[in-house]
Amino acid sequence: MVRENRSYGSGNFGDWITDAHGLPCYEYLCNQTEDPIAVSPVEVAWRSPTDHTHQIGNDRIVAAASNYGYIQVRQDEGGARFLNDYKPDSGFFGAGLGYLSDGEEVLSTYYPGTGKSFDRFFGTGYLRKQTAGKNYSIDQTIYAPFGDDPVLISEVIVSSQSPHTANLSWVEYWGCQPYEFSYQAFADGHLSTPFGTQVIPEEVARLRRELAAGYEHRFERLSASAGMLESKRLLSAPSPHLGVAMQEEVASGSSALPNSSAVQQSSAAGEDALPPPTFLASLDHGPVRCLTDAASFFGPGNVLRHTGAAGPESVLVPAEVLHPAGLGSIVPGYGIPQEIAPDDLSTTGPESALILFKPFILEAGQTQTLRFIYGYLPAGFRVTELLAKYRAQAAGLFAKSCAAWKDEGIQLAVDADPWVERETRWHSCYLRSGFTYDDRLEEHIVSQGQVYQYCIGYQGAARDPLQHALPLIFGQSDLAKQVLRYTLKTQAADGSLPYAMTGHGQIVPNLAAPSDLDLWLLWLASEYILATRDNAFLEERISRWPAATEGQALTVHECLARAYRHLVDTIGTGKHGLLRGGGADWNEQIYFRNLPENLRDQIGRESESVMNAAMGAYILDHYARMLRYAGDLGSARDAQVQAEQQRNAVRAQWTGKWFKRLWLGDSTGWLGADRMWLDGQPWAILGDCATADQRKTLFQSIEELLRKPSRVGAQQLSSPVDWPGVMPGESKNGGVYDTLDGPLIWALAANASVAGPGAAYEEWQKNSRAHHADTYRDVWYGIWSGPDVYCSSQSDHAGQTGFDPGLTDPEARRRPNNYRGLSWTAWPVMNMHRHAWPLYSAAKLLGVEFTEEGVNLAPAIPRPQYRFHSRLLGLEKSVRGYQGWYAPQKEGKWTVRFKLPASEQPLTQQSINGKKQTATTQAEGVIQFSGTSSVEEPLSWSLSYD
Known part of the structure; x- marks a missing residue:
């Protein structure tokens, strides 16, 4: 159903508006408890099928904000985790919920579903909830102050429509039961079934919550009746175990999952026994009461009445918000003067939470603002200093934070297309608010997010933050430099980079190590130095993590040279002169999908990647430019020679209409001779690998085979391949990726006289959130954020992201290797590719x-x-x-x-x-x-x- 009078790009879930600070804001209007379009196919162990998530954050803290009104705060120091688990049937309700009562009427900021006044706004850096009852109304905004402090502010405006003065109570709830993004648990959650090795989401979630249950909480009162501090320590952890099926896979070499010894090492050092403390405090004058017993507060009936109306029978979907059973014991009756009872900090188990009770008097027809601060305390932060800082600026802080976001990042405004300015402002906020801080490597980092971070539990692959940092060169260049430092600190002595990181500075082993990671590092470093002219960065010394003496530290220049030598000498080239593919390049699936296991070692030795080579033709030239600018002429000449060799090697792989994709060795031969893969084609143009005639033909092929058939961005494949368990048009079997379409936009812009003067801007628009939301109006995760891949028009689920057939077809679960248990719908937003590439390619629309x-x-x-x-x-x-x-x-x-x-x-x-x-x-x-x-x-x- 198309709802009329909505802003372009709003879809069927709400409306894009401009807020009071001149920033884009999505007014979420869907009643997800009843509207069938709100349901996504997903295993409920990962998330509710009607839970739609918005990101808020700053340079350090990230929070996932739900359409139900709760949030979950991510904290990465000591290992990535949510600080506030959400599992209603266990008494965990996330955080950021509030309750207003006068002893008779109760209002809650948890979305009630039908029949209640409740408005939700996903803003630039904030979540806003408005609700009204008979006598009072609430306007609660939760936001992360712009900057690098690990705090969130809850600002609550309470208005009276009552003719009487009222003694009111506000209860602020922030859960404190963690949910670890444990990669160990994900690995152990792969179990043998009659139909093959599968991820069992319930098992992964159980192991993670079993770990969390081993924490003991300790609460203490903050001074001056402000609030309370919570600290926890891990008293016992589950014994690490590796599933039998995984052991068999590792022994046979058939799995890209970590081997047993590596998993045990990660478990031993990856779980944080003493996470940073958390705190909740009032920023206002006046007393507050501190409580920790969430189980007694919510009562045995819980805060929700559950129904299976909007999904499978096992799905818990709130049909009605019930009053917490314990609310009456802390809120005096109507008209009774407020008296603060003693604190109760005695509850320290999993049922505990941070609960503040604040009484206040509200005159008839008046409005009062209450402010609370929640945060955690990594090394270098003190709660007393944070309280003093934010009390001093509380009144004007939200406006100040919004003003900072308004000036952030890349901004593109096109008079004929007013939605473009909204979208680039939004992307700039999402990208920067996706940053966290890794205290083991002592750098800020922006992970890919999405399923990779929030379900699998790792920060990877290494190429991803290197891409995400590219547009930050234009704005917050120090964050881009920190991404470079982070990456170089993980570089091995031979110059190689790890595939991914997890826990507290643990490397995720990968049996199919990618061959392209050095290229992305050399690209970002070259782009950063040439753009900013910060060639002093080349002389900065980098100590290899986890530690190195000053004498062992190398300069950035030396680290980049080591990456270059690893690429040229260790990755090397094959019989066709192309950079080797090893076990994977960007597209790891084409190295093992539908190929005999006994050929994998041979493929690892003999494969050659046209995509790597085409990227190398451009990136090594760019690296040479940077070296010339830095005065290293000898190294620049060597890099330029290597670039030319890759250019010539790619030219030899012309099929007559496009370039081939991959040489898989003498036993298997070429991939991409019979169908066109978008992978690498734009880089062949950018790297000057195509002659003038070839360039014209290649653009025509891309237009006819990849761009025209897709309603959104260019699809990856001209025709799908036959891969068991991967549907046509989904994932790397023909999906739509920003990582591929970004370079395509760049290539179209750089060749406007051949491709057409409007082709690049048209493709940029087709990849936009607005166009996706207007084209696939009933897909919620195309509106304000999205996954790394959408299903193309070749798929039965076009416009969605890939999900396992078993989620909608029970018979599919019983077909071997056809059900993996983890779909991209498990966390289909907050993938930073969807925000970084539109910004960087906007600069390329100018030919920068x-x-x-x-x-x-x-x-x-x-x-x-x-x-x-x-x-x-x-x-x-x-x-x-x-x-x-x-x-x-x-x-x-x-x-x-x-x-x-x-x-x-x-x-x-x-x-x-x-x-x-x-x-x-x-x-x-x-x-x-x-x-x-x-x-x-x-x-x-x-x-x-x-």
Whole structure:
């Protein structure tokens, strides 16, 4: 059903609006307890099928905010976990819930379903809930203050519609039972069944909660009646065990899951025995009462009445919010003066929580604001300092935080398409608010998120944060640099990078080690240094983790050289001159799907990746540019030679319509001769591997076989392959990936004269959240965030993400190798590819390419007026022409090469740092000029028609 009068890109779950601070906000309007479109196919051990999640956070803390009104706070120091488990039938309700009572009327900020006034807003960095009753209304906003503090603020505005003065009570609930993202538990949750080895979600969840049950909580009162501090220690942990089926798989070499000894090592050091303490306090004057017994507060009937109406019989879906049974014991009756009873901090088991009771008087028709602070205390943070800081600025803090988000990251505004500005602001917030802090490696990091982090339990693969950091170069470049440091600290002595990390600095073993990770590292490092001109970073020393003496520390320059040598010498090339594929490149599935197990070792030795080679043709050239800028001319020449060798090797794999994908060895031969894989094709264009005629044919093939058939971004495959257990058009059998479509947008923009002047912008739009939400209106996880892959038009589930057939077809569970137990619908949002690539490719729509001398620009947005803004670089187009700026970190003289779109009339005037000159157009519509910048002043310029 299409609901009318909604903003473009709103889908059928709500409406995009602009909030009071001028920021995008999604007003969530769906009643998920009754509307069938709200149900996603998912194993209920992972999540409720009607639970729709929004992300809030800052540089350190991340919270998953539910359409039911609760949140779960993620904390990574000591190992990633949720601090607030959500399992209603066990008495765990997440966090951020509030209850207002006068002794008679009770209002709750947990979504009640039908028949109640309740509004929800997913804002830029916040969750807002509004509800109203007979005499009172509540407006609760939970947000993470902009910056690096591990805290959330709950701001509650209570308004009276009563004709009488009232003695009211507010109860603030934040659960404190953790839920570990234990990779050990995920590994142990692979069990043997009559139909093969499967992930058993119930077993994974049971093991994780069994671990959490081993924590003992300790509570203490904070000074000045502010609130309370909770600390926990692990008294006992489950004995680590490796499933029999996994042992068999590891012994046979048939699994990419970790081997037994590695899992045991991870378990021994990966579980945090003393996590950082948490706290909950009032930021207002006046007394509060502290309680920890959540079981008594909610009572045996729980806070929810459950029904199976909106899903399978086992699904717990709230039909009605019930009053907590213990609320009456702490709230005086109507009209009775408030008296604070003694604290009760005696409950310390799994049933405990942080519960604050705050009494206050509200005059008839008046409004009062209550503020609370929740957080955790990693090393370097003290609760007294945080309380003092946020009490001092509490009143104006939310507005200040919103103002900071408004100025964050890359912003693109297109007058003809007003939704574009909304979307890029949203992406900038989501990307930065996805950061956490790893106290073992002592750097901020942005994981891929989604199922990988929240279900499997690891931060990986290494290539993913390296991609996510690319657009941060334009805004918060220090975070991009920290991602580089984090990655280099995990680099082995031979230059290799680990596939993924888990626990408290534990490496996740992977039997099919990817061969492409060095390329992503060299790309980000080169892009960062060329863009910001921070070549001093090359001399910074990196100590290999977990520890190294000062003498063992290498410079960033040396670490990058080690990665380069690992790529060239260890990964190396095969018989066709292409970089080897090893056991996997970006697309690990094509190395083992539907291939005999006895060939896997041979494939690992002999495979060659056209995708790696095409990437190498561009990235090694870019690395050479950076080395020339840094003055390392000898290494630059070597990298350039290697780039040219890869370029020539790719050219030899032309099929007549596209480039092949992969050489799997003498026994198997070529993959990609009979069908087109998008993997690597854009890189072949960007790396200058295709002749002029080939480029024209390749763009035509991409258009006809991959772009036109898909209603959203370009699909990965021209026709699916026959892979057991992977449906056509899903996952890496023809899905739609931002990681592939981002480079495609870039290639289309860089070749507008061949691909078409509007092709790049059209593809950028097709990959947008707005277009997906407008095309697949009943898919909730396409609106404000999404997974790393969508099902293409080749799939029966187009517009959704991949899920196991067994979730909708019970017979599929009984077919061997057809049911894995983990679907991407288990956590289909908060994948950072969906937010990083639209931002980085927005810069590529302007033709941004950083060089040794400066920056090249070649706009490819076919609109009369638009504005691209970031701290590093800006470009604005108006009816008079273009203007822009470049603001690197160091002063210097920079050359700008501006290529005017072929359809536009020549620009005749230019102004460089305020000095007007006549503009001279060179060959192919290029205008070249130079100017200086300082640390305080950017290089500013304009080009006009008169």
